[in-house]
Amino acid sequence: MQTTFSDIGLRLAGPSGIQELMDDCGAALTTHPDMRMLGGGQPAAIPQVQQLWRERMRTMLDDGSIDRTLLNYDPPGGNPLFREAFATFLKRECGWNVSSENIAVMPSSQSACFLLFNLLAGQTGSSKRRILFPLLPEYIGYANQSLTDGQFTACLPRIVETAPHEIKYHVDFDRLRITPDIAAMCVSCPTNPTGNVLTQNEFDSLHALADAHGIPLIIDNAYGHPFPGVIHSGFQPKWQPGMIFSISMSKVGLPGVRTAMIVADPHIVKALSNMNAVVSLANGNLGQALLMPLLADDTLIKLGPEVIRPFYRERSDFAKSVLASAFGERVPRALHAQEGAFFLWLWINGLPIHSIAASKSAKSSSSPATTSLTASIRSGGIHTNACASPTRSRSTL
Numbered sequence: 001m002q003t004t005f006s007d008i009g010l011r012l013a014g015p016s017g018i019q020e021l022m023d024d025c026g027a028a029l030t031t032h033p034d035m036r037m038l039g040g041g042q043p044a045a046i047p048q049v050q051q052l053w054r055e056r057m058r059t060m061l062d063d064g065s066i067d068r069t070l071l072n073y074d075p076p077g078g079n080p081l082f083r084e085a086f087a088t089f090l091k092r093e094c095g096w097n098v099s100s101e102n103i104a105v106m107p108s109s110q111s112a113c114f115l116l117f118n119l120l121a122g123q124t125g126s127s128k129r130r131i132l133f134p135l136l137p138e139y140i141g142y143a144n145q146s147l148t149d150g151q152f153t154a155c156l157p158r159i160v161e162t163a164p165h166e167i168k169y170h171v172d173f174d175r176l177r178i179t180p181d182i183a184a185m186c187v188s189c190p191t192n193p194t195g196n197v198l199t200q201n202e203f204d205s206l207h208a209l210a211d212a213h214g215i216p217l218i219i220d221n222a223y224g225h226p227f228p229g230v231i232h233s234g235f236q237p238k239w240q241p242g243m244i245f246s247i248s249m250s251k252v253g254l255p256g257v258r259t260a261m262i263v264a265d266p267h268i269v270k271a272l273s274n275m276n277a278v279v280s281l282a283n284g285n286l287g288q289a290l291l292m293p294l295l296a297d298d299t300l301i302k303l304g305p306e307v308i309r310p311f312y313r314e315r316s317d318f319a320k321s322v323l324a325s326a327f328g329e330r331v332p333r334a335l336h337a338q339e340g341a342f343f344l345w346l347w348i349n350g351l352p353i354h355s356i357a358a359s360k361s362a363k364s365s366s367s368p369a370t371t372s373l374t375a376s377i378r379s380g381g382i383h384t385n386a387c388a389s390p391t392r393s394r395s396t397l
Ligand code: PLP
Pocket: 040, 041, 042, 108, 109, 110, 111, 139, 141, 188, 191, 192, 220, 222, 248, 249, 250, 255, 259, 260
């Protein structure tokens, strides 16, 4: 039977970059265990982190709290006790002036972004409102999240050479225009896929711009502050009213619990909670139960700088040295400065084939260079990107 899909159905059910990436990651971890898993945001199996979650689960089994956790539906915006504890944690550890009314628990950052982008932008009365991504390249997972055409717009970066074979992307404030159709700005920090981190100046300027135009600034903190804290400079962006921060549990080794927290003004929190009721009824509550007691001390805030960040830094340095010895001076290339997250962004200038073809060939290649490179950064994540110009930027595995 030929089934006709709706326009929205076709938008969401068609092939997409994020679906290909997640299919690749999933296959590498299950049906092709011999394949070198290069990430795509998949957190590594870090023994100390896994130990922490195992201990928490053991305690929950021992004290019986697992029963309550598995049995009960939470309200759609999250467990009230967790929201309270998370607000207290953010106040104490980060100095953010928030209460539980600023916290919405959601079933992942991915779904929170989807709801946010469509809450704020799209057809609005007789006009079309857009989400502006002020710094490309951006996370491929956003690309198919709009429910209407032309809902997303973006600004190319200013590219600065920071060292031989090293670049950094900066927000190009000379190009960035907040026209009346812009509903919000969104930036992942650190960025998937480049590992770029906003400078304090860029963060402040984006905030000032958003404020001046009365639009929210969405900061996707999946790899950043306050956890997992994989920002090498220690940059700690501060939530302020009017902003929307997304904090995921995934990159502290818990992608399986599918839980994220949104920090926002109360009317945004309420709207997201209501949307979550329609789409998901409630959140999975296991992640909240696992994290809850750790919000009372500094375990989580220390985990990043003491365990997670050095783990990725070491692998990132090693991958960089392997790349340098494999390419020497033969290949015109640049890596993005290692500023955070799990990624290395490789720009091969003038590569004669498209980055998608290069990625496919790397996946099927068994050359020693590919094997040793991929083996060395197993679970650390790398995005090979080859583009002649930033307009062709495309993140691939
Ligand atoms: N945002 C960014 C920048 C990511 O890289 C990812 C996952 O890789 C996500 C959001 C999704 O996180 P979650 O697992 O909370 O949906």
